[in-house]
Amino acid sequence: MKTIDKFSFWFIGLGFPFVVIAVIAISFFLHNDAVDSFVKHYETTGAWGVLGCLIIAWVFVTFVFLLRILFSENLRNLVFKKFSKIEERDEREMEIAGESAKFSFIANLAFWFFLMFLSCLTLGVKKYETPQISTSGEKKGGTMSVGFNFNPINTKSFEMKKENGIEEASYNALPLNPSGLIILLIIFQIGSYHLRARKFNS
Amino acid sequence: MGSLKPKLKIETNLSLLRAERKLTQGQLAEELQVTRATVNAMEKGDYNPSLELAFRLSLFFGMSIHEIFKIKEGDYENN
Numbered sequence: 619m620k621t622i623d624k625f626s627f628w629f630i631g632l633g634f635p636f637v638v639i640a641v642i643a644i645s646f647f648l649h650n651d652a653v654d655s656f657v658k659h660y661e662t663t664g665a666w667g668v669l670g671c672l673i674i675a676w677v678f679v680t681f682v683f684l685l686r687i688l689f690s691e692n693l694r695n696l697v698f699k700k701f702s703k704i705e706e707r708d709e710r711e712m713e714i715a716g717e718s719a720k721f722s723f724i725a726n727l728a729f730w731f732f733l734m735f736l737s738c739l740t741l742g743v744k745k746y747e748t749p750q751i752s753t754s755g756e757k758k759g760g761t762m763s764v765g766f767n768f769n770p771i772n773t774k775s776f777e778m779k780k781e782n783g784i785e786e787a788s789y790n791a792l793p794l795n796p797s798g799l800i801i802l803l804i805i806f807q808i809g810s811y812h813l814r815a816r817k818f819n820s
Numbered sequence: 821m822g823s824l825k826p827k828l829k830i831e832t833n834l835s836l837l838r839a840e841r842k843l844t845q846g847q848l849a850e851e852l853q854v855t856r857a858t859v860n861a862m863e864k865g866d867y868n869p870s871l872e873l874a875f876r877l878s879l880f881f882g883m884s885i886h887e888i889f890k891i892k893e894g895d896y897e898n899n
Contacts, residue, residue: 708854709870710861 623693626683627700633676640673701808704815714818721814726807733792733799740765740790747783828868829892835863837881837888852876 687693698715699705706712745760752758767790775791792799838848838859845863849856854873861867869877878885 708858709873710858710867711855 623683623686623690623696626679626686627696630676630680630683633672637673637676640669702811702815714815717818718811718814722807722811725810726803729803729806737792738766738768738790740767740788742786742788744787745785747785830865830868830889831892832862832865832889834859834877834888837883838863841881848880851880 683693687697695706702715702718704711704715704718706715742763742765743760744763746758749757749759769790772790776787776789778785778787780786794802838845843851845859846856849859852859852873853876858867858869862869874885874889877888881888
């Protein structure tokens with residue numbers, strides 16, 4: 619394996635936990651006056667700059683590495699070995715890898731369809747300024763509804779409007795932001811693969 | 821290519837043959853260029869080897885494939 623690939627792999631692997639902690643810390647303390655004054659007072663601006671450069675370098679190396687995986691079979695095999703813990707040393711291990719990949723592919727596809735279905739559900743809440751009488755004769759101050767709305771080009775997940783004395787709020791999205799959703803999918807993909815592979819190794 | 825879910829129930833005296841030659845599973849695996857887990861799986865009947873691996877076993881033990889593996893009488897699934 620090329621030295622540059624080895625270096626990239628270890629740089630990404632070792633840097634990953636630090637980058638995650640740094641990103642969480644930066645987003646948590648961003649625009650925090652106490653942190654700003656600490657940084658300026660103790661002249662740590664330079665250190666923050668270096669940290670920022672390291673994070674950008676890590677993101678760049680990761681992006682290039684991911685592109686190279688698409689075109690390099692050796693690199694793909696190396697990454698596969700590290701993530702799957704299967705080395706494909708013989709025919710049986712190659713079959714285990716294939717069976718597990720097939721299982722993971724189907725499981726992920728099913729999970730994607732499930733998430734797509736969930737994303738189409740709409741939760742609506744209405745509040746009436748003046749209680750209204752329902753068909754059953756009861757006075758109702760509001761209603762709650764669950765509907766189905768498939769609109770892939772609508773980017774608004776939460777809408778609120780008020781007209782004719784009725785306040786209406788509707789939510790149409792998954793209860794996770796894109797980053798959370800991607801992390802969940804990555805965990806599910808790796809987990810489903812290992813779940814299947816373990817069955818053959820038990 | 822071998823099968824992880826054998827449709828044919830195949831019996832083998834591989835463990836006996838290995839013991840006669842005083843080999844461990846690891847040693848036999850090394851000779852056959854497979855993993856120890858594969859040798860273990862073959863001996864337990866959990867894995868049917870590919871044609872290539874069956875011939876390597878045959879050459880190693882100096883016996884025909886039929887002397888090492890045989891279909892279990894009256895006990896195989898039709899698919």
